[in-house]
Amino acid sequence: MTAAPPTRSAAARLLPMIAGRIASSLLTLFLVSVVIFVASSLLPGDAAQELLGQSATPAQIAALRHEMGLDQPGPVRFVHWLGALLHGDPGVSFVANMPVSDIIANRLPNSLLLAAITALISIVLALTIGIASAINRGGRIDSALNIATLSLVAIPEFLIATLAVLAFSVKLLWLPSISLVTPETGWAETLRALALPVLSLTCVVVAQMARMTRAAVADQLDRPYVEMARLKGVPFGRIVLFHVMPNAIGPVINAMALSLSYLMGGALVVETIFNYPGLASLMVNAVTSRDMPLLQSCAMIFCATYLALMLVADIVAILANPRLRA
Template sequence: MSPNYILKRLMMIVYTLFVVSLIVFAITQVLPADAAVMMLGENATDEALNALRQSMGLDAPIWAQYGHWLGSLLQGDFGTSLRTGQPVGPIMFEALGRSLLLAVLSIGLMLVLAIPLGIIAAIRRGKVADMVVSLVSYAGVSLPEFVTATLAVLFFADLMKWLPPTGYVPLTENFVDGIRYLVLPVCVISIILIAHVSRMVRSELVDVLHTDYIRAARMKGLSGGTVLRRHALRNALLPTITIVALDVGYLLGGVIVVEEIFAIPGIGRQLIVAIQARDLPAIQAGVLIMAATYSIVNFVADILYAWLDKRIQYD
């Protein structure tokens, strides 16, 4: 992979974030919210409101406000929350860490289960195992997160009393309790990922097993397991990297529902609270951080894809 390609991709990330910043700033400007009123209250006098708007630069032209906001972003200042009066950046990054913990655990569980299920379904195509995996996959894709989460809470928390229904405990405070609170949301998020990826692995592996080079490997006398491990899986699993990268984007959006149901203070839940409170700096920071995370994950996926498959050459 050439350094020029890496530089181009990094510049594309910068360009994407610039466009996202323009869109987010424009949208927040048309929202029916006045930062001065949010900070001083509706009973504030016009003189106090005008003085605060002038001190915050809200009376400046839109392009000047955007330039000031972008300049602050480049210095690591995401602004101050209108709701809490605290800096937005540390709050959002801490929330992002919780969401990424959910995402990483969910993707890890998905890879542990989805790849074996896809392999079993492929090598036993048309048999009972294949039909069971396909049925489970279709069910996982069909059920939305809020239905799965509600059923999981009713059964495992309310009925069986095995796990806590909602809440969050940092792993640094109490590791055991933290894991117990994460089990249900991680499993709920993983279900649709497992269904999606297992179907992809099955489809790709079925195609690979019918290629000429696999037939040639079998004619050399190699065992089925050796052919599967050394030749088939490497090529069949390559598209999974792209799917996992796309799933990260899904997680950053879809995890909002799960965080809300299980009361996990992740970035999705913080963004919902910010939208409800019309906290413009928090909305801007949350969307921009999520876009940056998604762009970086896709960049890493492209690099990893090219590293695993030497036939791919990026210029």
């Protein structure tokens, strides 16, 4: 049976709960900003030294550090950075000498395209695998899918990416090993360039999402209402689609959010391996060049995306499960 829509009193209780979740996420994001700023400040090396090279004199380095504001105390720099970030100004890149927002705007669509294609394929595959495995618990299909998903979970994404390059680029010569995408690239070439990065990320994301989906659906299949519906002669497919899935939607959405948030960390490795011009590879370059404004902005985008996915999953779970509204 599906959950009844919340009454007016229930809706009155929901609003403070959702507001509390949003406030908690904003507080977490603030704490994350502190960690990002401190961690980036503790990186060895110096942006001024990186720009001027080893032949620069101490006076030249000190002058450039003053121009960049790196000689100010850490708390002062953090307040200035956070205040500018809240006003939509992430600063100017130390290396490229151009607004960080412009650099990110050139790379962000590529990362969003990679994440969108991966998410679309992963969700369809994971739901299919998870539901099929839960329905056939203890059977050969369930055993085969469990072995496959466990194997994929155990293999890191960089190894999957390397094996994909060896198989499809080196041996078969079907796909490019470097994913070069530009605004002038056509859709056919773009999809061909994205094939290996999407394959590498999908293998890991699908495995995690499918296992959590299986657990959520299997838990609902053991409930008394499923047995009652079967005794009444309701077709099993109808039970799964119209009774089990609505009740399992909360855990399934949480599983999707957790798995899709992994795309950010996985993309960091995959984009670097395939030289894909996305946000993750941009952050790696910022770490190498000690470009702090660019590094901090990229890290904040990743963390904010993760928290947003978790917040959406949390709210959906509250709306879907009446017990969580108490």
